[in-house]
Amino acid sequence: MDIPRIFNVTESAHRIHNPFTSKKFATLGEALRLEPETRVLDLGSGSGEMLCTWARDHGIRGTGIDKSRLFSEQAKRRAEELEVADRVEFIHGDAAGHVSDEKVAVAACVGATWIGEGVAGTIALLAKSLRTGGIILIGEPYWLHLPPTEDVAKGCLAGSISDFLTLPGLLASFGKLGYDVVEMVLTDQDGWDRYEAAKWLTMRRWLDANPQDELAADVRALLTSEPQRYATFTREYLGWGVFALMAR
Ligand code: SAH
Numbered sequence: 610m611d612i613p614r615i616f617n618v619t620e621s622a623h624r625i626h627n628p629f630t631s632k633k634f635a636t637l638g639e640a641l642r643l644e645p646e647t648r649v650l651d652l653g654s655g656s657g658e659m660l661c662t663w664a665r666d667h668g669i670r671g672t673g674i675d676k677s678r679l680f681s682e683q684a685k686r687r688a689e690e691l692e693v694a695d696r697v698e699f700i701h702g703d704a705a706g707h708v709s710d711e712k713v714a715v716a717a718c719v720g721a722t723w724i725g726e727g728v729a730g731t732i733a734l735l736a737k738s739l740r741t742g743g744i745i746l747i748g749e750p751y752w753l754h755l756p757p758t759e760d761v762a763k764g765c766l767a768g769s770i771s772d773f774l775t776l777p778g779l780l781a782s783f784g785k786l787g788y789d790v791v792e793m794v795l796t797d798q799d800g801w802d803r804y805e806a807a808k809w810l811t812m813r814r815w816l817d818a819n820p821q822d823e824l825a826a827d828v829r830a831l832l833t834s835e836p837q838r839y840a841t842f843t844r845e846y847l848g849w850g851v852f853a854l855m856a857r
Pocket residue numbers: 612624625626627652653654655656657658659674675676677680702703704705718719720721724
């Protein structure tokens with residue numbers, strides 16, 4: 610089981626697989642006022658940066674599940690590096706339908722809401738693992754400005770304009786699902802650059818090292834087109850944030 614190999618190539622050097630920086634995760638951890646021993650579940654935990662740094666900085670205990678074998682291994686290594694391997698556990702697996710045995714105080718899905726087939730389904734899934742009064746974290750894109758055409762939405766790698774909401778629309782949608790938005794930390798263009806531009810050097814180095822690989826032509830095409838596509842579309846039109854929710 611794994612995610613499409615192209616992501617394991619382009620994001621192999623990322624510690625955070627989202628337009629968030631380590632500073633933003635630190636801001637979010639502080640904003641949530643995490644207490645030591647707080648239990649956190651993270652569906653689509655990537656290379657584990659959120660759980661590992663929160664274990665180091667706040668003494669939380671965490672479980673992360675991720676479908677990428679590479680990212681899951683990187684998460685385990687990161688836990689050892691930060692000396693929190695006794696506090697966090699990373700499971701390589703499919704998080705779809707995953708409910709924790711023990712209820713958690715914080716249940717997160719940060720940039721992987723397809724796991725529950727969308728935001729509403731992912732909130733419903735996370736709620737099954739959450740103790741009463743707990744916090745759900747959803748990391749999700751939103752439109753900074755509504756794209757004027759469907760082509761612009763596709764340029765942002767969205768299927769259509771309707772895939773995402775504006776920030777006020779997204780906040781209102783959480784209310785309609787019966788949740789208070791109790792905190793949020795939003796990224797900025799610099800955060801987007803760290804996520805997207807970091808792929809370019811990774812791709813270039815990978816291409817130089819793997820010219821005969823079956824993915825080489827795809828990676829070459831991406832490296833050629835991505836900087837312009839990103840600057841024209843995603844960087845201009847897409848915002849991204851993590852939203853903290855509590856059931857009303
Ligand atoms: N939350 C992490 C990773 C976000 S990227 C971070 O902030 O860095 C999305 C992640 O979802 C990737 O790590 C990918 O491997 C993982 N993923 C995709 N489909 C999944 C699934 N069905 N179950 C578990 N993880 C999945």
